[in-house]
Amino acid sequence: MKQNKQNKKTKFFDGIMSHDILTKTVVVCLIAAVCTFLWGSAFPCVKIGYELFRISSDNVWTQIMFAGVRFALSGVLVIIMGSFLGGKMLLPAKTSWGRLVILALFQTIIQYIFFYIGLARTSGVKSSIIEGANTFVAILIACFLFRQEKLTVKKSVGCLLGFVGVVLVNLTGKGMDMHMTLTGEGFILISTIAYGVSSSLIKQFSTKDNTVMLSGYQFLVGGIVLTISGFLGGGRITYVEPKGILMLLYLGCISAVAYTLWGILLAHNPVSKVAVFGFMNPVFGVILSAWWLGERQQAWGLRTFLALLLVCIGIGVVNYNRKKCDEN
DSSP: OHHHHHHHHHHHHHHHTOHHHHTSHHHHHHHHHHHHHHHHHHHHHHHHHHHHTTOOTTOHHHHHHHHHHHHHHHHHHHHHHHHHHHTSOOOOOGGGHHHHHHHHIIIIIIHHHHHHHHHTTSOHHHHHHHHTTHHHHHHHHHHHTSOSSOOOHHHHHHHHHHHHHHHHTTEETTEEOTTOOIIIIIHHHHHHHHHHHHHHHHHHHTTTSOHHHHHHHHHHHHHHHHHHHHHHTTOOOOOOOHHHHHHHHHHHHHHHHHHHHHHHHHHHSOHHHHHGGGGHHHHHHHHHHHHHHOOHHHHTSHHHHHHHHHHHHHHHHHHOOHHHHHHO
């Protein structure tokens, strides 16, 4: 009886995760919307988390330790969830560990060391729009570095418009915003490059390994590395309150749910088809930062609006399919 229930659960899981379903544009759009909303909420939530745990903007090693605890928790959640839905314990094969470590290096360690440090030194609104460039960075890396796709004129124009939007958000009436720094906005941009590499790695590695397993164990490995690195560097979380714990749990769930679903989409679709929905990241990030962090003046400024508009137009250009439109 127990075996039958387990088999039914596994068949149900395999059914909803089938290739035919996961390649439908409507399904991709709905799942991507959930992912990008969660990621958009991460911008203000990380800053709120710093406040709740009393982590100052110059306390780099504690920031890294905080990130490590969050992602180790995410890894545990993904492994538990994947084991439950799959009907058996989610374990990597011996041959998978090399790929897991490489993926953890780019998707968690490099990406979030730079993200957490950079976010503490710039606004949530700015960070969310710079992170919006990851859509275009992922496409460029998939085309040139991994040769998974071809870069067309349409994709090139879309990428250019997106990066113009990213630059525009840092401009003032006197030119480039003097508050743009390497350890602030610069580090956020580096984190987007690491994300772009990790997107192609997931696409490549998922042909040999279970995507959920890759997501869970790379988070666990990356989270442990970040936690140990932060601790050895002198980082300490000395103040803990119930609200802070709840926020940490939410941040863990963001990564566990969003990255796992996103990885599954990448495994079944071209990188550009999935990455193109990343335009919703800066949109949600701007709205939620304005709401939760009180950054309304920056969020609703003309430059921010134009930057978001350019990013969205760029996405539209990349995703436009004239043949399908003519058929309709």
